[in-house]
Amino acid sequence: TGKVQAGLLTDFRRTFSWNVGVPKRTVLTLAFPAPGLRATTALDTCPGVHKYSFTTTSAAGEQTQTAYCGNGPLSQLTFPGTTSLVVGVPEGEELKADAFTATVTPSEIWSAYVTPDPDTLIKLSREGKEPDCEVCVDQKCDPMRVTLLKPTNASVEFGCPRPQDLYKVEVNQDI
DSSP, rough: OOOOTTTTTTTTOOOOOOOOOOOEEEEEEEOSSSSEEEOTTTOOOTTTEEEEEEEEEOOOOOOEEEEEEEEEHHHHHHSEEEEEEEEEEEEOOOOEEEEEEEEEEOOOOEEEEEEOOTEEEEEEEOOOOOOOOOEEEEEESSSSEEEEEESSEEEEESSSSSSGOOOOOOOOOOO
């Protein structure tokens, strides 16, 4: 739980920061007390309400920033990696003592066993880096590409629920 000290310097505009680390292949969910949040832009100042800024770091080290204002319909947000949260609180306003609750759950994994035919090369690759996902063959992982060379039963796992939307498959066979 992200806790704050009640009544701390309420005559000033304050900024509270938390860095929430999570293990690989997990998802971070932050739940907020009512009233919730509403999506906004980094440029919005959120007059009269708290401003929430999130920076999420993917498994590949890429950072994504999002912003929200208080008093909205969203009661929870989910992030695919380590997340930094900064809350700006206007002068005279209070941030609830339990500012948020964090839970970590395993990422959805898609897996299969693949046995290439002899003299067959299978390449799994993708173009973009978003959303956060990686492909693993026999527990060796890469967010962008892997190649299956040996005609053995290989365990292939993707760290996201719909890898077919991100990755392409090339099958090359020597004849």
